[in-house]
Amino acid sequence: MALPHIFSATVLSKNVVTAATKPSVERLPFSNLDLLFPENMTLSAYFCYEKHSSISTNEKTVTDVLKESLAQILNSYHVFAGEVVSNSMGEPELLCNNQGVDFSHAYADLELQELDHSYPDITVQGKLVPTIKRAVLSVQVTEMRCGGHVLGCTFNHQVADAYSANMFFLSWAECAKSIASMSYTPVFQRSLLNPRKPGHHDSCADNWYHPVQPLNGHKNKEKSQKGRYRRRTFYVEAQVINRLQAMATSGDEYRTKYESLVAYLWKFLAESVGDNNNTFKISIAVDGRTRLYEEGDPKASMMHNYFGNVVSTPYSEASVGELKAMPLTKVADTIHKLKVDATTPEHFFSVIDWVQEKRPKKVIPKFLLGKSKEGTVVLVSSGMRFPVSMIDFGWGKPIFGSYYFPCGDEIGYVMPMPSVRREGDWVVFMHLQGNQMAAIERDAAHVFRPLHPSYINGLMINSHDHAQC
Incomplete structure (x- = not known):
């Protein structure tokens, strides 16, 4: 490029x-x-x-x-x-x-x-x-x-x-x-996010989160690995997303576009650069604002406008060999179950209670511990509610908008967002290991296309042409 x-x-x-x-x-x-x-x-x-x-x-x-x-x-x-x-x-x-x-x-x-x-x-x-x-x-x-x-x-x-x-x-x-x-x-x-009394938590909280005191070892590890990760921004066309969704859906088991993209990435990266003997962890971000209280509860409407962090980051892991052998539909099933298990009030309050039990020790999601000798981890967040087209200060909507996350060199991070230029397209920010990014650019270019000026400018030209017609 x-x-x-x-x-x-x-x-x-x-x-x-x-x-x-x-x-x-x-x-x-x-x-x-x-x-x-x-x-x-x-x-x-x-x-x-x-x-x-x-x-x-x-x-x-x-x-x-x-x-x-x-x-x-x-x-x-x-x-x-x-x-x-x-x-x-x-x-x-x-x-x-x-x-x-x-x-x-x-x-x-x-x-x-x-x-x-x-x-x-x-x-x-x-x-x-x-x-x-x-x-x-x-x-x-x-x-x-x-x-x-x-x-x-x-x-x-x-x-x-x-x-x-x-x-x-x-x-x-x-x-x-x-x-x-x-x-x-x-x-x-x-x-609204107070721990329960008495507090209690399930085993998932222990599996997904970790007390660390202090974090100096993690920071030193980041420094020693510096430069191995690369950041790129791609776009994915609507028809490609729809095709991935069709490939990840089996029978009546409907899978969302987000679940399908996560499943595709997990399997693709394992097949492209994974060692069969290593594990590959995939983490997703789940917003809890609509999960904590039942509809009709006054607290539910308050949570809609709650300012702060209401995110859980559960993860699943599998050996690279298992991921290679699994059809995409089975990988998508795993992602779907991971998401379902983390979208209940019990899950979020279990995490809240777990943190309360550990305080004042520092705690972080385990995915932030990053790469170990056993394998790697990638977090796929979601910016699908990023309201780019609505951020109009009086001089028109943006022609482009994106998040940018300067992660450390220990974890992979992916953030899909809606494209403001063409309905149904996605913009995808990626922070991945060098060999993973090279595989994306080499072997998945039919899915993830570089977000060069030609993508936005071509649409700008089209929109101007339509306006003149």
Whole structure:
């Protein structure tokens, strides 16, 4: 593959944006599900916007609009203007003190249409998404030569999961357009995730999660393995996803598109680069907001707007030899069962109770322990509710949006998201071992196509042509 254009983003100014209405200082504890995420783990998202006529006719610049609306929306999402501190037990918690969001304004001498999303380490990391140094949330607006711009955001994953970030992005965009009734009013009531009394947990919690104190050994291991993993962004066409689903479904046993993609990846990677004697663990991310309380319970409606982490990451493992021998339908059955077992109130409260039993020890999902001498692990998350097309601040919807997860060099990570350019297509961010990524690029190119500018620009040309007809 040809490498993308090499460019730099020059930071023109840096500011700190605080909530417009100064809130009172308060401490907000992390829930037991927040505590499952390592400290300092971050997740980024970015959105690309073409130059729009409303921008040039408005006296305010893009940066002005974003900063002013950010200050307003931080009144509701005050946790993003706070900081993570330690409580008396040495555990992390949020100090909501309105220290503010780091906000940078940058310029890149590049046409938006030249931006190659297939190599995010070259075009995104350190250029279009900011790093977090002190804040819980950092924002960067990068102007492009063509008049378009990129909005990049990085947040502390221990504070918010992707669902919470999606709530924030949508609320921020609605605030910028002065929409009176926002789609989400965040709920921070931690008692919704209180452990049971008496607490109890099943064996799955012991199998899927692990106490670690401290994490230094894991970090050193990451450093020694640095450089072995690669990041790429692909797109998968709708008809290909439908074909995978048909291949993974047997008889009346319906499998979702997500389950089918996970099953395909697990089997493909095992067949391509796996050693028959090693194990291969696959982990999935399950959101618990609709799982914890029965419909009709007032707590169920509150969970819909809950801000924080409500994610479980169960995993399954099999030997590479077993995966090679299993038909895709059987692999999909395994993924389906894994998901079903983790979508019950008992599962989530069992995990909550397990963390409570281990506190104040640090705990993490076992998949974050990464590669061992026995095999490897890949987490397949889901960004299918990523509302890219709805993140419109008043100058039109983004032409592209994606998450970017700078994982360490110990675990594989895959995040499928909907394409904003063509309905039914998916965008898939991947962080995999070098030999796994090489196999994807070499032998699965009919499924995962590099997200070069031609994909987005071709659709842009088509949309302009249709508009002129």
